Amino acid sequence: MATASRRRFPPLLSRRNGASAEEAIEGTARLGRRTKDLVKRLRPGDIAVVDHVNIDRIAAEELIASGARAVVNAAESSDGSYPNAGPLLLARAGVKLIDVEGDDPFGLLDDGDRVTVAGGTVSSRGREVVRGRVLGVEELEDRLAEQRERVDEALAEFAENTVAHVRQEADLLTGAIEFPPTRTSFRDRQVLIVVRGDRHRRDLKALNAYIRDVRPLVVAVDGGANGCIEAGLRPDLILGDMDSASDEALRCGAELIVHAYPDGRAPGRERLLGLELEHTLVPAAGTSEDVAMLMSYEKGADLIVSVGAHFNLIEFLDRNRGGMSSTFLTRLRIGEKLVDAKGVSRLYNPPSTFAPVALFILAFAILLTIVVITSPALNDLFELLWLKVKIWLGI
Numbered sequence: 042m043a044t045a046s047r048r049r050f051p052p053l054l055s056r057r058n059g060a061s062a063e064e065a066i067e068g069t070a071r072l073g074r075r076t077k078d079l080v081k082r083l084r085p086g087d088i089a090v091v092d093h094v095n096i097d098r099i100a101a102e103e104l105i106a107s108g109a110r111a112v113v114n115a116a117e118s119s120d121g122s123y124p125n126a127g128p129l130l131l132a133r134a135g136v137k138l139i140d141v142e143g144d145d146p147f148g149l150l151d152d153g154d155r156v157t158v159a160g161g162t163v164s165s166r167g168r169e170v171v172r173g174r175v176l177g178v179e180e181l182e183d184r185l186a187e188q189r190e191r192v193d194e195a196l197a198e199f200a201e202n203t204v205a206h207v208r209q210e211a212d213l214l215t216g217a218i219e220f221p222p223t224r225t226s227f228r229d230r231q232v233l234i235v236v237r238g239d240r241h242r243r244d245l246k247a248l249n250a251y252i253r254d255v256r257p258l259v260v261a262v263d264g265g266a267n268g269c270i271e272a273g274l275r276p277d278l279i280l281g282d283m284d285s286a287s288d289e290a291l292r293c294g295a296e297l298i299v300h301a302y303p304d305g306r307a308p309g310r311e312r313l314l315g316l317e318l319e320h321t322l323v324p325a326a327g328t329s330e331d332v333a334m335l336m337s338y339e340k341g342a343d344l345i346v347s348v349g350a351h352f353n354l355i356e357f358l359d360r361n362r363g364g365m366s367s368t369f370l371t372r373l374r375i376g377e378k379l380v381d382a383k384g385v386s387r388l389y390n391p392p393s394t395f396a397p398v399a400l401f402i403l404a405f406a407i408l409l410t411i412v413v414i415t416s417p418a419l420n421d422l423f424e425l426l427w428l429k430v431k432i433w434l435g436i
Contacts, residue, residue, distance in 0.1 A: 065159040066110050066137060072152045076100040077237075077264070077285060083107035088156055088163075090146050092116050096138075099237070101127035104136065111137040111158045115146055118176060124188040129181040139163070141173035220336045221321040225278050225296050227340035231257040234337065234347050235276070236330045237264030237285060241349030244382035245272040248348070251385055257346065260337060262330045265349060266290035280336070281329040283309030291318060298322070298336075300329045327367025338375040345375060348382045 068088040073079025076093045077100065083089055085108030092115040093100060104112055112118075118128040118140050131138045139161050146163070149170045150156070157164045161173045233252065235241060245268065251257075252274065261269050263281025270290050279286060280298040291297065291313070297320035301307035305324050313320045325332045330350050337345050372379060 064137075065157055067155070067157050068110055070113075070150050070152065070154045070156045070165075071109075072147055072150060074147070077103070080104060080107050081287075083109050086110055088113060088158060090115070090150060092147065093118070095119055095122070095125050096127040096131070097125065098127050098130060101130040104131060105134045109136060111139065113139045113141060113146055113158070113163055113171070113173065115141050119181070119184060119188075121184065121188060124185055126185060128176055129178065129185055132176060132178045132181050138176045139173040140176060141171050144171045146171045218323070218325045218332070218335065218339075220323055220339055221298065223278065223296060223298070223321075223340070225258065227258060227337055227342045229341060229343050231255055231344040231346065232260055232337040232342040233257040234260045234262060234330065234333050234345060234350065235265035235269050235274075236262045236347065236349035237268060241265060241268045242272070244348045245269075245274065248346075248382055248385060251346075258337075258342075260333050261286070261290070261295070262333050266293070266295070268349070280323070280333045281309070282307075283312050288316065291316060300325065300332050327371065331367045331371040334371050334375055334379065338378060342378065345379045346382060346385050347379060350381070 066088070068086045069084075070090055071079060071083055071087045072090045073082070074092040076089075076091050076096070079089060079091060080100075080103040083104070087107070087109050088111045089104060089107070089109040090113045094116040096104075096112075096114070096118045112131060118138055119125045128138055137158060139158070150163075150165065154165050156170070161175045162169055163171045163173075233248070235245070245252075258278075259269060259274060259276045261276035261279045263279070263283065264285030265281075266276050266279045266286040267290050269276045270287075270293065275293055276290075276295045278296040278298065279291065280300060282300050283291070283297075297313060297318055299307045299309045299313065299320055299322050301310070301322045301324040303324050303326050305322075307322055307324075310320070310322065323332060323336070325335075330347075334345055334347070334350075
């Protein structure tokens with residue numbers, strides 16, 4: 042991500058960061074300006090060097106899951122523009138977070154360098170390379186509380202940006218997008234749209250019974266395809282700019298649709314051509330998840346269940362996309378057909394199966410057999426009844 046204008050920070054270290062801020066950490070530096078690409082290369086113990094203004098919740102969870110011990114950020118991890126919980130998640134998970142002041146670590150470090158992080162100083166081969174400021178748990182908690190008190194400012198800016206983008210993305214509301222023919226049939230089916238989000242893994246687990254019984258059509262949005270594969274679920278269709286889905290996911294046999302810019306440019310197409318995978322294009326404004334929802338709606342889906350999509354203000358702000366107006370317009374258009382995964386998992390009651398009944402019958406039969414064997418009178422009665430049955434059957 043592009044580096045935003047930086048504020049000057051207070052002195053290098055705060056007492057509130059405590060002794061943990063001074064603990065030296067050694068590891069291999071892994072550099073990546075796009076966090077979502079870098080996390081694919083990180084290994085436990087690595088030092089992640091990023092350029093990420095406002096580290097969002099999704100990025101924070103992926104950095105934690107990668108096993109990185111420290112994150113050195115060339116940008117402000119939280120610039121105060123909205124309540125951003127990502128940096129606090131990192132700090133609470135024990136990942137040291139350092140915002141670099143002045144110097145650009147990407148010009149001073151190489152990918153694969155062995156580095157030592159002590160306090161806010163990053164050293165390599167015994168010499169200091171960059172210096173920054175450690176963001177501790179208490180400080181980040183205070184920042185988050187302050188930002189929540191001023192959330193009305195973020196809301197006002199968000200609304201202004203949304204209005205400014207509505208005219209550019211009006212096709213989403215008017216139904217002017219021309220979707221390509223698909224071999225996947227949406228008509229009168231329930232569609233599960235999986236988006237790479239901060240909760241898609243948990244939501245998929247919560248929907249196990251729904252997926253098993255309803256067997257919805259599975260549409261993965263870009264990196265959401267990886268989440269499907271991890272959950273043992275094969276997507277029927279993958280739609281997106283194809284920069285986050287793994288090669289394995291793209292080769293799973295799903296139908297592939299590349300989300301292109303309205304003018305027809307499609308950077309993700311080059312990757313699929315290189316992999317020799319068949320695909321189609323859909324030029325449209327807005328985000329890929331919005332296009333996936335609209336396509337499902339226009340092609341006759343009976344219900345659209347979203348996993349990992351954005352449903353509240355903080356999630357929209359976290360994604361940092363010009364007002365996210367396309368998200369509002371999409372929801373206006375598809376209306377009551379869209380439900381969140383949490384709503385489905387709470388309301389869906391799986392139909393009872395024959396298994397409990399069969400288990401009860403088996404237990405009763407075993408109990409009856411034991412009673413007959415241990416009771417002479419019942420044993421004689423059973424033998425008499427069995428004799429009459431044989432006579433009746435002519436055995």
